[in-house]
Amino acid sequence: MGINHCRSFVPPVRTLMGPGPSDVHPRVLAAMARPTIGHLDPAFIQMMDELKSLLHYAFQTENELTIPVSAPGSAGMETCFVNLVEPGDKVVVCQNGVFGGRMKENVERCGGQPIMIEDEWGAAIDLDKVEKALKTHADAKILAFVHAETSTGVQSDAEQLCELARRYDCLTIVDAVTSLGGTPLNVDEWAIDAVYSGSQKCLSCTPGLSPVSFSERAVKKIQGRQRKVQSWFLDLNLLMNYWGSGAKRAYHHTAPVNPLYGLHESLIMIKDEGLENAWARHERHHQALRAGIEAMGLSFTVKESDRLPQLNAISVPQGVDEAAVRKRLLEQYSLEIGAGLGSLAGRVWRIGLMGYSSTPKNVMFCLGALEAVLCDLGAPIEQGKASTAARIVLS
Amino acid sequence: MGINHCRSFVPPVRTLMGPGPSDVHPRVLAAMARPTIGHLDPAFIQMMDELKSLLHYAFQTENELTIPVSAPGSAGMETCFVNLVEPGDKVVVCQNGVFGGRMKENVERCGGQPIMIEDEWGAAIDLDKVEKALKTHADAKILAFVHAETSTGVQSDAEQLCELARRYDCLTIVDAVTSLGGTPLNVDEWAIDAVYSGSQKCLSCTPGLSPVSFSERAVKKIQGRQRKVQSWFLDLNLLMNYWGSGAKRAYHHTAPVNPLYGLHESLIMIKDEGLENAWARHERHHQALRAGIEAMGLSFTVKESDRLPQLNAISVPQGVDEAAVRKRLLEQYSLEIGAGLGSLAGRVWRIGLMGYSSTPKNVMFCLGALEAVLCDLGAPIEQGKASTAARIVLS
Numbered sequence: 094m095g096i097n098h099c100r101s102f103v104p105p106v107r108t109l110m111g112p113g114p115s116d117v118h119p120r121v122l123a124a125m126a127r128p129t130i131g132h133l134d135p136a137f138i139q140m141m142d143e144l145k146s147l148l149h150y151a152f153q154t155e156n157e158l159t160i161p162v163s164a165p166g167s168a169g170m171e172t173c174f175v176n177l178v179e180p181g182d183k184v185v186v187c188q189n190g191v192f193g194g195r196m197k198e199n200v201e202r203c204g205g206q207p208i209m210i211e212d213e214w215g216a217a218i219d220l221d222k223v224e225k226a227l228k229t230h231a232d233a234k235i236l237a238f239v240h241a242e243t244s245t246g247v248q249s250d251a252e253q254l255c256e257l258a259r260r261y262d263c264l265t266i267v268d269a270v271t272s273l274g275g276t277p278l279n280v281d282e283w284a285i286d287a288v289y290s291g292s293q294k295c296l297s298c299t300p301g302l303s304p305v306s307f308s309e310r311a312v313k314k315i316q317g318r319q320r321k322v323q324s325w326f327l328d329l330n331l332l333m334n335y336w337g338s339g340a341k342r343a344y345h346h347t348a349p350v351n352p353l354y355g356l357h358e359s360l361i362m363i364k365d366e367g368l369e370n371a372w373a374r375h376e377r378h379h380q381a382l383r384a385g386i387e388a389m390g391l392s393f394t395v396k397e398s399d400r401l402p403q404l405n406a407i408s409v410p411q412g413v414d415e416a417a418v419r420k421r422l423l424e425q426y427s428l429e430i431g432a433g434l435g436s437l438a439g440r441v442w443r444i445g446l447m448g449y450s451s452t453p454k455n456v457m458f459c460l461g462a463l464e465a466v467l468c469d470l471g472a473p474i475e476q477g478k479a480s481t482a483a484r485i486v487l488s
Numbered sequence: 489m490g491i492n493h494c495r496s497f498v499p500p501v502r503t504l505m506g507p508g509p510s511d512v513h514p515r516v517l518a519a520m521a522r523p524t525i526g527h528l529d530p531a532f533i534q535m536m537d538e539l540k541s542l543l544h545y546a547f548q549t550e551n552e553l554t555i556p557v558s559a560p561g562s563a564g565m566e567t568c569f570v571n572l573v574e575p576g577d578k579v580v581v582c583q584n585g586v587f588g589g590r591m592k593e594n595v596e597r598c599g600g601q602p603i604m605i606e607d608e609w610g611a612a613i614d615l616d617k618v619e620k621a622l623k624t625h626a627d628a629k630i631l632a633f634v635h636a637e638t639s640t641g642v643q644s645d646a647e648q649l650c651e652l653a654r655r656y657d658c659l660t661i662v663d664a665v666t667s668l669g670g671t672p673l674n675v676d677e678w679a680i681d682a683v684y685s686g687s688q689k690c691l692s693c694t695p696g697l698s699p700v701s702f703s704e705r706a707v708k709k710i711q712g713r714q715r716k717v718q719s720w721f722l723d724l725n726l727l728m729n730y731w732g733s734g735a736k737r738a739y740h741h742t743a744p745v746n747p748l749y750g751l752h753e754s755l756i757m758i759k760d761e762g763l764e765n766a767w768a769r770h771e772r773h774h775q776a777l778r779a780g781i782e783a784m785g786l787s788f789t790v791k792e793s794d795r796l797p798q799l800n801a802i803s804v805p806q807g808v809d810e811a812a813v814r815k816r817l818l819e820q821y822s823l824e825i826g827a828g829l830g831s832l833a834g835r836v837w838r839i840g841l842m843g844y845s846s847t848p849k850n851v852m853f854c855l856g857a858l859e860a861v862l863c864d865l866g867a868p869i870e871q872g873k874a875s876t877a878a879r880i881v882l883s
Binding site for chain 1: 490491494495496497498499500501502504506508509511512515517518519520521522523524525526527529530531532535538541542544545558559560561562563565566570590593594596597598686688694695696716717718719720721739740741742743744745746747749750752753756759818824829
């Protein structure tokens with residue numbers, strides 16, 4: 094491909110209601126464009142300190158080792174595994190969607206031994222199965238699970254899972270990519286040992302950063318490792334010195350300066366709103382969307398008690414070409430919603446109401462656009478009822 | 489630390505003439521703030537294709553596997569090593585500064601065996617020593633070296649080193665973090681097998697991305713590995729599917745959407761200027777800075793033939809507190825220059841003229857500010873001559 098035709102890229106203006114990225118607030122976009130400064134500049138170091146404190150709040154933790162990894166959520170996941178798993182370690186991994194499978198890959202690539210607990214895609218993690226596995230594998234060192242499965246819209250009971258893990262003397266690694274900022278996540282209260290998230294879901298920052306946090310217990314295990322962490326870039330023993338307190342920081346890598354401005358701004362916005370208010374907002378708009386979806390005659394894939402308010406898996410009605418619906422939404426309304434993955438491919442849509450995307454406007458817009466497109470395609474739905482149903486919840 | 493006092497972060501406006509990041513052009517900053525779209529959006533996928541083509545041009549290569557890694561240069565380095573080094577592989581590593589040492593760390597963490605060839609910090613890599621090592625270690629699989637040592641301002645002869653490697657049947661891993669876009673780098677002509685760079689040096693994008701390129705020979709080795717790459721996030725077998733051509737892309741991780749807008753824009757600017765013109769610009773402003781520096785009575789640390797035009801190591805005059813000079817430049821002139829690292833700490837300043845920072849304005853400004861600060865601190869320099877000397881080169 095030649096390059097002579099290449100011009101500045103001017104992206105279309107979308108409404109992002111898929112599984113992430115979510116819409117980014119203009120304040121965060123403006124922060125991304127502020128003048129770049131050096132990663133060792135005193136002003137930048139002060140910003141880093143604030144970022145850590147803001148992450149403490151978002152994660153509800155006082156863990157000293159709470160930082161944004163300079164890469165997307167997948168790298169945050171890898172940070173947890175490469176630092177905590179040593180060759181030969183048994184790790185109990187719960188899988189009820191795509192991301193549990195990725196955890197297994199991580200354990201194997203660290204030379205660990207994954208013990209897989211499988212649940213149906215679209216269901217929460219079964220606590221009894223986990224307890225049985227922890228009993229059977231008394232030498233397991235770690236329990237790893239996904240709090241909010243982005244691939245299915247399912248929430249599992251992180252508090253109870255952590256309680257179980259402690260009872261069987263395991264550390265926990267928790268995927269909170271889609272939960273942070275959208276649904277209660279209490280790292281200290283639940284005694285989570287290692288948690289990672291992403292910038293582009295309920296924090297509504299641009300994609301590319303992964304906030305992580307590690308308990309003292311986890312830090313002790315990392316500091317006492319028999320052999321070096323296999324990744325230099327993700328080695329927390331080095332990153333601790335880089336993100337450590339005080340003026341003396343050991344240079345590790347060049348931080349992604351402008352994306353960190355963006356994350357800082359998005360965390361300021363969460364602080365100003367208040368975490369509890371943000372959680373309540375996600376729940377309220379989920380209920381409004383749900384009312385509209387059900388009034389249309391569509392149904393949720395996940396049973397009520399397991400649903401993630403910020404990621405709604407809707408079952409595709411029989412005979413409807415789900416990809417055609419998404420294509421029309423994108424082309425006619427510039428609205429992005431998500432497809433199903435894995436065993437749910439072709440069978441569900443995933444509608445995100447995350448962060449700045451979780452607004453009354455988007456609920457109404459999405460219901461209207463979806464109804465219009467489904468009608469155009471001749472799908473068997475109830476017409477004209479969705480917006481009223483949603484309005485009642487919102488008012 | 490509380491968070492109640494945290495406000496939007498408004499960075500100071502600096503002139504960045506350290507070892508990176510360099511100044512970012514307003515066009516690139518504006519691109520960073522464009523509306524975020526989904527990483528699977530058709531418009532985004534078209535942008536990714538253009539990005540690859542623009543990187544082909546910047547690297548002067550037709551390597552199909554030419555992509556930006558979604559993380560800083562250190563992760564680009566790690567991408568090369570984790571994919572190409574298998575346990576037990578002997579890797580000849582040249583060290584003449586900080587980054588050769590980091591390569592050694594990478595080899596070890598991949599289970600490889602580094603054979604270190606050491607040169608003085610501030611000198612280029614000695615070809616004879618390398619050839620001797622390649623002869624002695626006939627079973628070495630890879631030669632790894634730094635083309636442009638950011639820590640010392642030294643350029644080594646990448647073309648000759650690659651020629652040597654081929655003669656002894658080794659693949660090459662080349663650090664081009666500071667050379668890409670600033671000084672000739674001809675990946676195909678020199679037959680480099682694996683090369684990584686950074687977005688924040690002579691490309692003048694914001695920090696956080698690492699362009700990489702791999703030859704067919706390298707790809708074959710990666711595809712024929714005995715065991716999986718130890719990093720899931722950096723596994724090129726997976727990344728190839730993600731960045732592959734055509735509409736069918738396998739989801740791997742969520743791309744850092746807005747930073748990629750920025751990189752796209754910075755590469756458009758390089759294309760519009762022309763690579764050869766960019767190289768000539770870096771050389772011209774280096775010569776102007778040099779004339780001014782020498783007219784002041786200061787001297788370069790690196791001998792003339794080994795100097796990197798985009799990163800100038802200047803010897804600190806005896807009796808001058810180098811940190812005090814940098815502090816004053818930052819506080820009085822909002823000008824950032826770099827300190828020495830490792831064995832050069834306290835003995836040199838590193839003045840970058842990279843990318844958008846490489847302008848006549850910055851040459852003049854830096855000489856003027858440096859002269860003023862040195863005079864204020866009572867350093868024994870020639871006064872009033874630097875700007876005339878630089879002007880003669882620039883005119």
